[in-house]
Amino acid sequence: MDIYVVSLGDNIDRIAADYGVSADSIIYNNQLVYPYELVVGQALLILFPDEEDFSSKPQIRAGGYAYTYISPWVLEQTLPFLTELFIFSYGFTSEGELLSPPLDDYWMIQSSLSQNVRPILTLTPLDASGQFNNNLITSVINNASYKQNLISQLLSTIQAKNFSGVDVDFEYIKAEDRDAFTAFVNDLAETLRPYGYTTSVALAPKTSANQPGLLYEGKDYAALGAAADSVLLMTYEWGYKYGPNMAVAPLNMVRRVVEYAVTEIPPEKIHLGIPNYGYDWPLPFERGVTVAATIGNVEAVRIAVNHNAVIQFDETAMSPYFRYINNGMEHEVWFEDVRSVLAKFNLIKEYGLSGADYWQIMRWWRANWLLLNEQF
Structure with missing residues (x-):
């Protein structure tokens, strides 16, 4: 394979001829839209015919989070590249009563199993109204009866619905709840393991053990890594909806998280988080006022094409970005590409x-999955 970066004057036919591949394959693999306009700085995945065999899954554990309202077509396209599907999300009450997603997830579980993908129940501190509430965490993990109630219901739900495990995705855990949270994950894993079910836990992107901040203080990397079967490093959201315009997952920052994580957790237990989205900020950025629009990575390129913007690439963040003007207002877009x-x-x-x-995998991004398969 190769990655080609579009230059001024390029067109699909010329690029295809230079590589000796069909124009149709470039168009299809990169989800180009008729009349197949390109923009300077756009990265194209070029796969040679003998590399386009995707009958087997990548030789790496690949997971994707999905809401229960995902398009069946998008899920069908994505599942062949996954080993795990994290169904988002189950919640719970302050007494440890498990709450199901608002839409039925049975069809997602069945689709996963039919594609040899492990369906995973994702657990988050969502209350009955669907809002995040970290007081639920405090209530359940510090009460033996409530904790056992939740763990028992998780086990029975897994068995009844044919899940393969649980992913614990708790954020903003209070510092004083740190050890109780670790104990909860450990107790859950010890309960599920004899049945062959796995327990994973999502970790805020820390760079040191004593990193201050509500997002970090409740997560003990070493203890959680020992308790769970695997962990996810949430290495994204440096650039976020209400934050300043910057890369969503700058590689220099992601690297710092990984460098710290492997000092506390065996690498074979660690999964790297990858964002399948970008943000479009109106400028100038004003904290508390500016709200970025969430966009897909394929959509980002279409915005650049429609506004004849030149895509730049930050060699430190290893991320693409561009600026454009719409109705007199300047915008800046950061996204992911191959x-x-x-x-x-x-x-x-x-x-x-x-x-x-x-x-998450709510948007179909073919080039990413082809690249994953090719690399692993």
């Missing part, structure tokens, strides 16, 4: 991590 994802794949290889988990 170059930025390849850099993350190389980081996985460098540190011997065991997997890549995507937040």
